[in-house]
Amino acid sequence: MSQSSPRIALVTGASSGFGRAIAQRLVADGIRVIATARRRDRLDALRSELGDQLLPLVLDVTDAEAVAALPGALPDGWREVDVLVANAGLALGLGPAHEAKPEDWARMIATNVSGVTTTVRALLPGMVARDRGHVITIGSIAGTYPYPGGNVYGATKAFVAQFALNLRADLVGTGVRVSNLEPGLVGGSEFSNVRFNDDDRAAKVYENAEPLLPEDIAETVSWVLSLPARVNINRVELMPVTQASAALAVKRK
Ligand code: NDP
Ligand code: 8X3
Numbered sequence: 001m002s003q004s005s006p007r008i009a010l011v012t013g014a015s016s017g018f019g020r021a022i023a024q025r026l027v028a029d030g031i032r033v034i035a036t037a038r039r040r041d042r043l044d045a046l047r048s049e050l051g052d053q054l055l056p057l058v059l060d061v062t063d064a065e066a067v068a069a070l071p072g073a074l075p076d077g078w079r080e081v082d083v084l085v086a087n088a089g090l091a092l093g094l095g096p097a098h099e100a101k102p103e104d105w106a107r108m109i110a111t112n113v114s115g116v117t118t119t120v121r122a123l124l125p126g127m128v129a130r131d132r133g134h135v136i137t138i139g140s141i142a143g144t145y146p147y148p149g150g151n152v153y154g155a156t157k158a159f160v161a162q163f164a165l166n167l168r169a170d171l172v173g174t175g176v177r178v179s180n181l182e183p184g185l186v187g188g189s190e191f192s193n194v195r196f197n198d199d200d201r202a203a204k205v206y207e208n209a210e211p212l213l214p215e216d217i218a219e220t221v222s223w224v225l226s227l228p229a230r231v232n233i234n235r236v237e238l239m240p241v242t243q244a245s246a247a248l249a250v251k252r253k
Helices: 017-028 040-053 064-068 102-130 151-171 191-196 199-206 214-226
Strands: 008-012 032-037 054-058 083-086 133-138 176-183 235-238
Touching: 008 017, 008 102, 017 032, 017 040, 017 083, 017 214, 032 040, 040 054, 064 102, 083 102, 102 133, 102 151, 102 176, 133 151, 133 214, 151 176, 151 235, 176 214, 191 199, 214 235
Parallel strands: 008 032, 008 083, 032 054, 083 133, 133 176, 176 235
Antiparallel strands: none
């Protein structure tokens, strides 16, 4: 079967933002979607919206045992996952490193690094055995461009970028593709609400900025999946037209 016609995708973090938009888009593209996250009510609402082409599944990506058990826990007809969108992730805080909460750092690493690696490790053997599949990781411009307060969040996304490239190194000779999407400023998700735990500060991040929208990320996922089987998009960096990489910091007296 052609790589460009995947049948089943598993999306982590599908209860909100990018993941929700990606699930909606993939179902519209004719791909059945296993939608995972911690908030069951959100997943159930997505199931009501999209019907039986979507399977809601509660999964905390920081629960390594549950993630490892995932392939065996999938119901009949949903086991041959062709596409993994490892999207679940978060930033916590924007303070300087010496004031950051160690527990916030630990949670970002557990979710953005360990959550991604355990999920990929669980689903990759099936893809390799079937000689078809596509792992799509969600990195960030924060993994390339440092900014004040980006400390551990940016480092987790740098990990994701290198992990994706190293996966390809291992998978050369198989039909399994790997792509890392590296978005800049994207509104319309809960990312900044989670980061600041504060609605007012979160809203200001996007004020008058015309950010990208989750649908733009979903469109990019749809595009990388649609390309011929011989094409591997290694990484995609995308920003709104209103954003550009910033100047280096200089401390003047
Ligand atoms: P949201 O906060 O809207 O979505 C994050 C999703 O991750 C939610 O569905 C949440 O679901 C899920 N999630 C968080 N922790 C866990 C966990 N432990 N187990 C399972 N699911 C979890 O943010 P975005 O949609 O904006 O972010 C999606 C990804 O995109 C993240 O990796 C983020 O770092 C990245 N990104 C975001 C950018 C932006 O500007 N918005 C730009 C670049 C990258 P639940 O709480 O129900 O578990
Ligand atoms: C999210 C984008 O610039 O807030 O990854 O780090 S940014």
